[in-house]
Amino acid sequence: MFDIQEIRSQFSILDREVNGKPLVYLDNAATSQKPNSVLEVCHAYYTELNANVHRGIHTLSQLATEEMELSRRKIQKFINAEHDFEVIFTKGTTEGINLIAYILTQKLQKDDEIIISYLEHHSNIVPWQMLCERTGARLRVIPIDENGVLQLDYLDQYLSEKTKVVSVNQVSNALGIVNPIEKIIAKTRKNSDAYIVIDGAQSAPHFDIDVQKMDCDFFVFSGHKMYAPMGTGILYGKREILEALPPFHGGGEMIATCSFEGTTYAGLPFKYEAGTPNVGGNIALGAAVDFMNRVGHENIQNHENALLEYAQRQLLEIEGLKVYGEKAKRTGVVSFNLEGVGIASDVGMILDKMGIAVRTGHHCTQPIMNFFNIAGTVRASFAVYNTFEEIDRLVEGVKKAQRMLG
Numbered sequence: 342m343f344d345i346q347e348i349r350s351q352f353s354i355l356d357r358e359v360n361g362k363p364l365v366y367l368d369n370a371a372t373s374q375k376p377n378s379v380l381e382v383c384h385a386y387y388t389e390l391n392a393n394v395h396r397g398i399h400t401l402s403q404l405a406t407e408e409m410e411l412s413r414r415k416i417q418k419f420i421n422a423e424h425d426f427e428v429i430f431t432k433g434t435t436e437g438i439n440l441i442a443y444i445l446t447q448k449l450q451k452d453d454e455i456i457i458s459y460l461e462h463h464s465n466i467v468p469w470q471m472l473c474e475r476t477g478a479r480l481r482v483i484p485i486d487e488n489g490v491l492q493l494d495y496l497d498q499y500l501s502e503k504t505k506v507v508s509v510n511q512v513s514n515a516l517g518i519v520n521p522i523e524k525i526i527a528k529t530r531k532n533s534d535a536y537i538v539i540d541g542a543q544s545a546p547h548f549d550i551d552v553q554k555m556d557c558d559f560f561v562f563s564g565h566k567m568y569a570p571m572g573t574g575i576l577y578g579k580r581e582i583l584e585a586l587p588p589f590h591g592g593g594e595m596i597a598t599c600s601f602e603g604t605t606y607a608g609l610p611f612k613y614e615a616g617t618p619n620v621g622g623n624i625a626l627g628a629a630v631d632f633m634n635r636v637g638h639e640n641i642q643n644h645e646n647a648l649l650e651y652a653q654r655q656l657l658e659i660e661g662l663k664v665y666g667e668k669a670k671r672t673g674v675v676s677f678n679l680e681g682v683g684i685a686s687d688v689g690m691i692l693d694k695m696g697i698a699v700r701t702g703h704h705c706t707q708p709i710m711n712f713f714n715i716a717g718t719v720r721a722s723f724a725v726y727n728t729f730e731e732i733d734r735l736v737e738g739v740k741k742a743q744r745m746l747g
């Protein structure tokens with residue numbers, strides 16, 4: 342049974358007003374709201390459990406360690422990793438991708454190639470450009486067509502023995518396009534020895550993730566976009582690969598022995614978790630996974646797909662409204678502009694006056710905006726607690742903005 346009112350009752354923030362109107366929160370691709378069960382876990386951590394992990398033999402330290410390791414196993418199950426130590430706690434997708442790009446430095450040399458796509462978030466572009474600067478490698482970018490769909494024949498052309506990394510997102514944050522990562526991974530495996538990195542920031546909140554079936558080498562995502570606190574995230578890496586690569590940050594927690602003559606490193610996952618982690622946040626990320634499991638992944642997907650279809654159908658009835666990636670397979674996001682009427686941020690400001698929160702701008706994806714020759718879009722993005730009535734209010738608001746700006 343999928344009871345939307347029962348789900349909404351678990352998110353206190355949804356009861357608040359903004360500018361005198363009930364909040365309609367449609368900026369979930371930037372960050373989702375957090376259910377009370379997750380907030381209670383954060384609170385309980387600091388009121389009952391707070392201690393540093395893995396270091397003390399005292400009771401609180403042991404309890405905090407147990408809770409964090411339990412959370413790691415919940416996330417292991419959530420993404421179906423083979424081992425719990427393949428699950429590394431990070432502060433988010435950005436840190437995850439930077440970590441990977443850093444530890445691969447020694448694996449690349451001049452004229453090697455890194456393949457990404459036109460649909461990437463800046464955090465899946467810039468770390469690779471920095472890796473190119475360190476090594477002399479080159480970036481190759483899979484282009485998109487006018488529907489925002491990746492043109493995979495370019496991937497076929499680009500793949501060679503020079504390809505050392507292929508890094509793409511599973512779902513685009515700017516347009517919500519679902520990329521054919523199964524095909525991308527199969528082609529990459531067949532034609533190169535490249536490391537395969539999947540940016541799951543926009544897929545982990547919506548899809549069932551199975552990193553073993555996917556056969557990627559790395560999978561990264563952020564907790565805050567899937568009902569968990571900010572400053573949490575996960576880097577998954579295959580055991581053999583993580584064991585063979587060097588550490589990222591040096592410091593406490595990641596060593597086996599340390600002396601001035603030299604240091605030996607701890608095993609996984611601690612080798613990649615230097616310093617004091619966000620213990621409360623990491624435990625709360627496990628609670629967010631519990632929340633999603635309770636609602637049911639199929640229910641989440643069905644509801645969000647229904648919202649997207651409903652929103653797109655109604656928005657397209659507005660004359661002069663263009664949806665980017667209209668014909669592509671998408672999830673969770675509708676990104677649009679009112680042609681000839683102001684700019685995206687004007688629309689966003691009018692919606693805000695009506696209590697409706699959407700994102701406007703380039704969504705950290707300037708190459709996509711350049712491709713469509715626009716400065717930005719209005720992006721409405723959905724989570725499991727959104728309703729059809731909220732979409733009606735969005736559509737009403739967009740019509741009002743058109744009248745006011747036209």
Ligand SMILES: *Cc1c(COP(=O)(O)O)cnc(C)c1O
Pocket residue numbers: 370432433434435436462464465510512513514540542543563
């Ligand atoms: C949000 C996002 C990122 C960056 O995530 P942070 O949580 O800001 O580190 C990277 N890629 C995609 C596709 C995203 O949506």
